[in-house]
Amino acid sequence: MADDEEFRFETRSIHAGQDPDEETGALMTPIHANSTYEQDAPGEHRGYEYSRTGNPTRTDLEANVASLEGGEYGRAFSSGMGAINTVLNLLESGDHVVASEDVYGGTHRIFTQVYEQYDLQFDFVDMTDLDETEAAMRENTELVWVETPTNPLLNVVDIASTAEIAHDNDALCAVDNTFATPYLQRPLDLGADLVTHSLTKYMGGHSDVVGGALVTDDEELDERFGFYQNSVGATPGPHECFLVLRGTKTLPVRMDRHCENAIELAEWLEDHEDVSRVYYPGLDSHPDHDLAASQMDDFGGMVSFEMDASLEETADVVSNTEVFTLAESLGGVESLIEQPATMTHAAIPAEEREAAGLRDGLIRASVGIENVEDLKADLAQAFEQSLN
């Protein structure tokens, strides 16, 4: 039930795509752990033949995520990268893609290290500057790839204007909505053609599952996604689908607390003498604060900040926290902390990294839903132990 637009987000997050099991009345979607399905006669089946092609647990998840994004069609994948790969499967050699210069590292890697060898061309531009995006468009541009807010500097890209630029050039506009989640930002409503997700992050929400999704309103596009989903085979197992479905039920309440804690921590950091700069779109000091306020319902749980400190001292800060766990990834209920220069963004050569603003003293925090006073106290003690 409740795929329906008439139900509000919080109701759809719990119910969309899911009905009590017809046979048993079980409230929760069963984990359909099987590979194949009985046919009554050759080709006469009850909707499922083989679990790579379709699985009932996956069907519920796909309907749920589609509903949350306000889209008609959803497809689930074994990882965010599996979903992203499927979008690239739409392209032909010789096609050109314009992408944000600070896309997720794995996205940059699949673009340049996997698909350039098939003669796809990629340009990375500062998408906070619409003129740069416009200038990068070519005759053969088929796809414009937006990520917003970006990682780890939380830059904000104008989705509606960027989608217009894409459409003026007959290109598709894809938005990676992993950081914001549909609770805070719905790219399809703003004109995007498709949305990609790493379900691993806030959608799953408990750091216990890896998954991805694509959502679109375009039936033909969805059919092509389905073809590649089945042909390439990066499909999630039913256990993974179950875990994400369990996660999306609490997405709104988790996101509310992530946002509450993040703004409070960002303001506290901004006032802290050891911190030289805070990156959080909810702060008035953020250069794109007004744009973020207009295209997002709140500002998310990711906060980055720069210490007045060396690479080593900053490494000590992230090693000396007790509540924040030193780890890559994000979006779980627990707070994580990391140093982009030596961890998530270490693959970028030092000079390029500096030029992109990813300085040695930069720290990225995935602010969890613990008590925010404990989070502040934890950072304060880590600063004190590590800096002198």
Ligand SMILES: *Cc1c(COP(=O)(O)O)cnc(C)c1O
């Ligand atoms: C993690 C992430 C991905 C990749 O997703 P996986 O589930 O790790 O494959 C893509 N985009 C963004 C923004 C991410 O944070």
